[in-house]
Amino acid sequence: MALIEVEHLSKDFDVKDGSCIHAVHDVSFSIEQGEIFGVIGLSGAGKSTLVRCLNLLERPSSGSVRIDGRDIVQMNEAELRKERQRIGMIFQHFNLLMQRNVVDNVCFPMEIAGVRKKEARVKALSYLEDVGLTDKAKAYPVQLSGGQQQRVAIARVLASKPRILLCDEATSALDPQTTREVLTLLKKINKEYGITIVVITHAMSVIQEICGRVGVLEKGRLVEIGDVEEVFTNPQSKAAKRLLLTKQKEDLILEEEREQEQE
Amino acid sequence: MEFNSAVVTMLLEGTRDTLFMVIVSTFMGYVLGLPLGILLATSNIDGISPHPWLYRILDVIVNILRSIPFLILLIMIIPLTRFIVGKSYGSAATIVPLTIAAAPFIARMVESSLKEVDRGVIEAAQSMGASNWTIIWKVLVAEARTSLLVGVTIALGTILGYSAMAGTVGGGGLGDIAIRYGYYRYEFGIMVVTVVILVLLVQILQGIGMMLSRKIDRRRA
Numbered sequence: 360m361a362l363i364e365v366e367h368l369s370k371d372f373d374v375k376d377g378s379c380i381h382a383v384h385d386v387s388f389s390i391e392q393g394e395i396f397g398v399i400g401l402s403g404a405g406k407s408t409l410v411r412c413l414n415l416l417e418r419p420s421s422g423s424v425r426i427d428g429r430d431i432v433q434m435n436e437a438e439l440r441k442e443r444q445r446i447g448m449i450f451q452h453f454n455l456l457m458q459r460n461v462v463d464n465v466c467f468p469m470e471i472a473g474v475r476k477k478e479a480r481v482k483a484l485s486y487l488e489d490v491g492l493t494d495k496a497k498a499y500p501v502q503l504s505g506g507q508q509q510r511v512a513i514a515r516v517l518a519s520k521p522r523i524l525l526c527d528e529a530t531s532a533l534d535p536q537t538t539r540e541v542l543t544l545l546k547k548i549n550k551e552y553g554i555t556i557v558v559i560t561h562a563m564s565v566i567q568e569i570c571g572r573v574g575v576l577e578k579g580r581l582v583e584i585g586d587v588e589e590v591f592t593n594p595q596s597k598a599a600k601r602l603l604l605t606k607q608k609e610d611l612i613l614e615e616e617r618e619q620e621q622e
Numbered sequence: 623m624e625f626n627s628a629v630v631t632m633l634l635e636g637t638r639d640t641l642f643m644v645i646v647s648t649f650m651g652y653v654l655g656l657p658l659g660i661l662l663a664t665s666n667i668d669g670i671s672p673h674p675w676l677y678r679i680l681d682v683i684v685n686i687l688r689s690i691p692f693l694i695l696l697i698m699i700i701p702l703t704r705f706i707v708g709k710s711y712g713s714a715a716t717i718v719p720l721t722i723a724a725a726p727f728i729a730r731m732v733e734s735s736l737k738e739v740d741r742g743v744i745e746a747a748q749s750m751g752a753s754n755w756t757i758i759w760k761v762l763v764a765e766a767r768t769s770l771l772v773g774v775t776i777a778l779g780t781i782l783g784y785s786a787m788a789g790t791v792g793g794g795g796l797g798d799i800a801i802r803y804g805y806y807r808y809e810f811g812i813m814v815v816t817v818v819i820l821v822l823l824v825q826i827l828q829g830i831g832m833m834l835s836r837k838i839d840r841r842r843a
Contacts, residue, residue, distance in 0.1 A: 414749055443751035454746035457841045458765050468750045470760070499840040512746075519750055 360428055361389035362555050363413065363523065368422035370408050370579075382408040384579040386422075392522075395549055395556045397570035397587070399602060402561055405579040410525050410559045414446045415439060426523070444472055447516030447554075451528040453508040455500040461511050462487065462496040468519035479518075486514040490544060506537035513544060517552065524548070526558045530565055542568045563606040567591065575599045629812065632799060637819055639713040640795035643785045647717050648777050651724030658684070658725065659732025660758055666737075670744060670762075671754050687726040692784050695723055696791060713794030716785060724781050731776065735769035736762045768839040775831025779824050786820060796820055 370383040382405045390396045400406045411417035413424055415431055423430045431442055455464050465483035466476075474482070487493050490510040500508055509529060516524055526545070530538040546569050549556050558570060566573050566587055573590050575583040577598035583590055594600045662680055665673040690698070696719045700710045703718040739762050747761045763770065789797025796816045804813020 416745055416749060440751040440753060443749060446749070448746070448749040450742055450746060452742050454740070454742040456743060456761065456765060457740075458767060458839075460840070467747075467760070471747075471750055471752045471756060501841050525749075 362392040363390040364425040366423045369420050371420045381579050386581045395570050397558045397566040397573040399566050400576035404576040406559045410527050444519050445521050446523045447521035448525040449512045449529045451531045453512050457500050460499050465514045465518050486517045490514045505533050509541050524554050524556045636796040636799045643713045643716050644782050647720035647781050650721040651728045654725035655728030658729035662733040663736035684726040692723050711792035716788040716793040728777050731773035735766040739765045768835045771835040778827045
């Protein structure tokens with residue numbers, strides 16, 4: 360049995376003028392324990408809506424999301440809260456508590472889980488060590504760079520001992536160098552903690568860097584799914600081909616820039 | 623009239639009564655207004671627990687209360703004041719109308735402070751499985767604390783102004799002194815002194831409030 364099984368998932372949004380947007384349309388896929396699974400698509404393809412349906416930040420209009428065989432759509436409030444404690448999430452804008460220092464931010468999920476304060480603090484410090492931020496324990500988020508803030512967010516996720524980590528454009532606000540650092544960290548926690556990771560991004564380089572399998576989303580539909588190499592060397596859908604072309608163009612521009620710098 | 627010791631004692635007692643009224647009314651105003659403001663912010667359509675009908679009812683109540691001029695509210699609720707305090711004049715009695723005038727005003731300020739909290743941070747807490755209760759106290763109130771404290775400062779200043787108005791109908795405190803001596807007895811000097819004391823009180827409260835709110839704000843590097 361797969362860890363995450365999504366079946367016929369749809370999410371519609373009512374718009375003010377009376378029409379209806381199908382943000383996600385009849386999407387089905389499954390993710391195995393220990394995988395790093397990517398979802399790629401242009402902006403507006405419904406990626407964020409899709410990932411937010413995996414922890415019910417967004418309630419699907421229809422379909423099911425089974426985690427370990429249990430459909431979270433059918434759960435009541437209390438069951439869902441319990442389940443969410445095992446599904447971590449990191450965001451494009453990090454979303455740390457700005458009035459709390461780093462170590463207290465990492466303690467927050469443990470407060471929710473009812474861990475004793477002293478114990479939580481000790482654990483929080485060890486999670487900060489894992490992400491290489493021990494020296495920033497007493498700092499406030501505003502004093503940190505974007506990359507550091509995202510690492511705090513990752514430590515905060517580790518504190519809830521999740522089985523699954525959802526990354527919603529987690530590196531989109533970061534520069535290439537920092538992006539690489541954060542991705543390396545994600546790979547590390549996937550290996551060391553055995554956390555299954557779902558990565559949502561519009562950047563192919565991110566998928567290539569860490570994902571084993573990828574799904575291509577276009578206008579709310581999953582148009583292609585498979586091993587990253589397979590999809591990127593032999594794309595079947597128009598959307599995947601288009602993404603590949605954009606990527607090649609980007610690489611060309613980067614190369615030109617590098618050449619210019621050398622001159 | 624000279625500024626003899628009797629006058630000084632009167633002014634000091636007036637200041638004490640005013641501070642007593644203002645602080646107790648603001649506190650009581652928050653006892654009512656803080657939960658009301660939290661309800662407004664959370665039951666709103668984009669709040670953490672949308673209940674549109676509840677929001678609409680609270681919204682209307684708050685608007686009605688806020689649109690009654692304080693002086694009229696003061697007279698309108700005299701029966702209620704008598705019922706609670708036993709009399710309708712003096713500084714203790716004035717706390718009742720002050721609280722009722724302050725609560726909806728405070729609720730609105732609390733609502734707007736809580737709405738400033740970043741939606742993303744609330745979602746992060748939801749994604750960790752936090753209950754609404756936890757989100758209210760540990761995310762909304764904790765993250766908005768600077769803005770909330772600025773609100774307390776504004777509330778104190780406004781209620782101080784209201785308390786002086788209550789002086790016109792025997793409300794006690796400095797406003798009462800200003801009306802009785804300055805207006806009815808043409809003791810211009812005493813009126814000026816009471817006004818100066820009121821101005822100083824506002825300045826001091828404002829200064830302390832702003833200093834504290836800066837001190838507890840961690841969003842600045």
